[in-house]
Amino acid sequence: MNILTTEDARFIDREVPKQLGVSLEILMENAGRGIVDALWGQYDLFSLDNARSINSFVLFICGTGNNGADGLVAARHLMEQGVPVQIVLVGDTSKCSDLFALQLERCEAMGCIIDMYDEFNDWSNVAVAVEGIMGTGLTGKLRDLTVDVLHDIDTMRSQYNFDLWAIDVPAGLDATTGQIAEGTLAYDYTVTFGAIKQGLLLYPGKAVGGIAVVAPLGAPWQKVLGDRDITVTIDSNLAEKLINYRIPMAHKGVNGNALIIGGSNDMIGAPILAAEAAVHSGAGKVTLGVPEVIKPVVQGRIIPEVMVTSTEAHKAMLEGRQVVAMGPGLGRTSDIPDFVDSILDSYEGPLVLDADALYALGHVGSVDKDALRDGEIESIYAVERDLPYCVMTPHLGEFSRLIDLPIKWIERHYITLAREFAKKHQVVLVLKGIPSVVALPDGTVYVNTIGNAGMGSGGMGDVLTGVIAGFISQGYSLQDSAVLGVYVHSRSADILNDTKAWGYTPSDVSTSLGCVISELLGE
Numbered sequence: 001m002n003i004l005t006t007e008d009a010r011f012i013d014r015e016v017p018k019q020l021g022v023s024l025e026i027l028m029e030n031a032g033r034g035i036v037d038a039l040w041g042q043y044d045l046f047s048l049d050n051a052r053s054i055n056s057f058v059l060f061i062c063g064t065g066n067n068g069a070d071g072l073v074a075a076r077h078l079m080e081q082g083v084p085v086q087i088v089l090v091g092d093t094s095k096c097s098d099l100f101a102l103q104l105e106r107c108e109a110m111g112c113i114i115d116m117y118d119e120f121n122d123w124s125n126v127a128v129a130v131e132g133i134m135g136t137g138l139t140g141k142l143r144d145l146t147v148d149v150l151h152d153i154d155t156m157r158s159q160y161n162f163d164l165w166a167i168d169v170p171a172g173l174d175a176t177t178g179q180i181a182e183g184t185l186a187y188d189y190t191v192t193f194g195a196i197k198q199g200l201l202l203y204p205g206k207a208v209g210g211i212a213v214v215a216p217l218g219a220p221w222q223k224v225l226g227d228r229d230i231t232v233t234i235d236s237n238l239a240e241k242l243i244n245y246r247i248p249m250a251h252k253g254v255n256g257n258a259l260i261i262g263g264s265n266d267m268i269g270a271p272i273l274a275a276e277a278a279v280h281s282g283a284g285k286v287t288l289g290v291p292e293v294i295k296p297v298v299q300g301r302i303i304p305e306v307m308v309t310s311t312e313a314h315k316a317m318l319e320g321r322q323v324v325a326m327g328p329g330l331g332r333t334s335d336i337p338d339f340v341d342s343i344l345d346s347y348e349g350p351l352v353l354d355a356d357a358l359y360a361l362g363h364v365g366s367v368d369k370d371a372l373r374d375g376e377i378e379s380i381y382a383v384e385r386d387l388p389y390c391v392m393t394p395h396l397g398e399f400s401r402l403i404d405l406p407i408k409w410i411e412r413h414y415i416t417l418a419r420e421f422a423k424k425h426q427v428v429l430v431l432k433g434i435p436s437v438v439a440l441p442d443g444t445v446y447v448n449t450i451g452n453a454g455m456g457s458g459g460m461g462d463v464l465t466g467v468i469a470g471f472i473s474q475g476y477s478l479q480d481s482a483v484l485g486v487y488v489h490s491r492s493a494d495i496l497n498d499t500k501a502w503g504y505t506p507s508d509v510s511t512s513l514g515c516v517i518s519e520l521l522g523e
């Protein structure tokens with residue numbers, strides 16, 4: 001499923017009329033109709049009994065831009081259907097958009113009850129409130145007057161207990177970054193148009209949007225996107241397309257030979273988790289390379305399916321592998337950067353870099369904060385160190401070190417930075433956060449839509465690395481392995497979450513991977 005940013009929505013709004021001959025007014029008509037369908041999907045609008053009165057109605061709270069105009073269209077459709085509606089207007093109607101003026105004129109001609117916000121006081125009869133104060137047209141902080149109106153709505157909702165819906169995005173939510181302005185409310189539902197807005201998938205936006213319903217625009221807007229970078233959700237539909245059946249005669253040689261490199265005196269758990277996850281994701285043969293000194297302990301602890309070797313013999317260790325994943329538990333001692341470099345120099349096959357291997361790389365590029373602030377996408381990121389084509393799986397802290405930028409900035413410009421990094425370095429970046437995203441060298445970004453709070457425990461990332469390596473060894477491309485790996489890892493955790501809340505472990509996630517694979521194959 002596609003994801004749209006504010007810029008994409010504006011582009012569609014400009015290009016669909018030009019290229020496809022479908023006017024903005026028609027798109028708006030469909031959007032308004034979509035709001036009505038979504039409301040019907042949730043309530044029986046013919047018996048809007050809000051338990052307080054039989055005079056209850058659907059209230060549309062409309063700003064004076066096109067977001068408010070969508071609300072006016074929806075109100076008109078509901079009037080036709082005989083559903084009681086009222087409209088309140090927020091803002092200066094003398095400064096409204098052209099389409100708002102047109103839709104308002106229509107509602108007035110039909111005798112719809114319309115008040116200015118200050119005049120409205122019939123809150124006790126509101127059954128459902130639909131907010132169209134603003135959508136993708138938000139600029140800067142919310143004005144004081146808007147904050148007051150939103151605060152009022154919130155107070156009335158607490159008092160009268162009606163559901164609150166947002167049109168397109170909640171007023172105050174940045175539809176691209178998911179950042180929210182002070183005063184933004186939490187909603188029960190958001191009806192968003194064409195495709196889900198990116199800001200509804202990123203925190204804190206994801207927490208305030210409620211249940212998202214996508215309403216079609218009535219024209220194949222995908223056709224006008226051209227070579228714009230696209231953003232897509234990671235969900236079961238995508239994963240089902242990526243997973244392959246195994247041929248019946250598949251043997252261990254066909255399913256690949258994976259090497260995991262990691263471990264140090266203080267950390268033996270991380271590489272064990274990664275190697276075991278590679279086994280559980282279906283790799284034919286898995287070898288774990290650790291420093292000689294910890295080899296006996298690791299051999300004593302790991303499942304028997306994994307062979308353990310010593311990293312001291314590293315030329316021989318790399319031979320015949322379909323994939324090498326390096327980093328879990330490697331440590332941060334002064335010899336590690338040279339060790340990592342020597343592996344990068346001597347191994348030319350598919351590579352996954354994680355954890356301490358990423359730390360060993362240090363800064364690999366830098367961000368121009370001014371360009372980031374101004375949205376000058378092309379000049380945001382400058383490469384300082386070339387990297388081999390590989391999958392990199394940093395969490396926010398590791399990414400912060402790689403690009404030399406505080407986490408606070410990364411959180412605010414999550415997808416833009418992931419995309420620029422992957423494009424400029426030509427690598428597959430799995431940025432592990434909430435949500436995790438996979439950015440590809442061609443500029444496509446996949447955003448994970450599943451997973452749960454139980455995944456926030458040490459070792460979860462090591463399992464993901466092992467899963468991705470496991471898929472690569474079985475012949476999946478680096479990008480498919482990253483996307484599929486993120487899905488399968490989160491889905492396994494979701495299955496466990498059903499019965500164990502957060503009391504499950506990364507090892508449990510690893511051993512349940514097979515259930516997800518069966519689910520994807522429809523077995």
Ligand SMILES: NC(=O)C1=CN([C@@H]2O[C@H](COP(=O)(O)OP(=O)(O)OC[C@H]3O[C@@H](n4cnc5c(N)ncnc54)[C@H](O)[C@@H]3O)[C@@H](O)[C@H]2O)[C@@H](O)CC1
Pocket residue numbers: 009010012013027028031063064065066067068070091097133134135136137138139140141142143146167168169193217
């Ligand atoms: N992109 C598309 O293809 C379509 C967009 N449509 C709608 O059009 C919307 C965008 O419409 P517009 O571009 O007219 O903009 P909006 O209507 O989203 O926002 C503009 C309004 O918000 C106010 N505003 C902006 N920033 C503010 C702030 N910081 N504090 C207080 N008030 C503020 C402005 O004064 C103006 O009244 C979308 O969200 C969607 O609902 C739909 O009609 C369907 C088609």
Ligand SMILES: [K+]
Pocket residue numbers: 067131132133134135166167168169170171
């Ligand atoms: K809105």
